[in-house]
Amino acid sequence: xxxxxxxxxxxxxxxxxxxxxxxxxxxxxxxxxxxxxxxxxxxxxxxxxxxxxxxxxxxxxxxxxxxxxxxxxxxxxxxxxxxxxxxxxxxxxxxxxxxxxxxxxx
Numbered sequence: 001x002x003x004x005x006x007x008x009x010x011x012x013x014x015x016x017x018x019x020x021x022x023x024x025x026x027x028x029x030x031x032x033x034x035x036x037x038x039x040x041x042x043x044x045x046x047x048x049x050x051x052x053x054x055x056x057x058x059x060x061x062x063x064x065x066x067x068x069x070x071x072x073x074x075x076x077x078x079x080x081x082x083x084x085x086x087x088x089x090x091x092x093x094x095x096x097x098x099x100x101x102x103x104x105x106x
Contacts, residue, residue, distance in 0.1 A: 005054035008065065008100040012047040012054075015072060015097035019044035022079060022090035029084065036078050036087065043075035043094060050101065066105035072098035 019040040026033045026040065050068040053061055076094030079087040 002054070002057050005057075005061070005104070008104045009051045009054050011097040011100035012051040012068065015093050016044050016047040016051070018090045018093040019047065019075065022086045025084065025086040031082075033082065036082060039071075039075040039078045040090065043071050046071045047097060054104070062105050065101040069098040069101035069105060072101060 023037060023040045023044065026037045046064075046068045050064050053064045058064070072094040076091040076098065079091035079094065082088075
């Protein structure tokens, strides 16, 4: 694994965890949050895949990182629109991951 991937891998794994926590909490809210739930699942999955791609130094790191940044930004924006603590935490972590992934995408 390329050492330059470390901070982006950590950001992706942190985002994966935050999205999973948010997903679980959103399912319990009374408010209709279907789009938020859908986006946090997509975000968690792309973050997991992005971390795996970097861990194996794949040739598609830049492309996957660019896609991950796009999805993290969308997820962050959706989560930020809700006042729930779990959504606000997830939004901040998603935006941080998007920034790391943009750096990786170059």
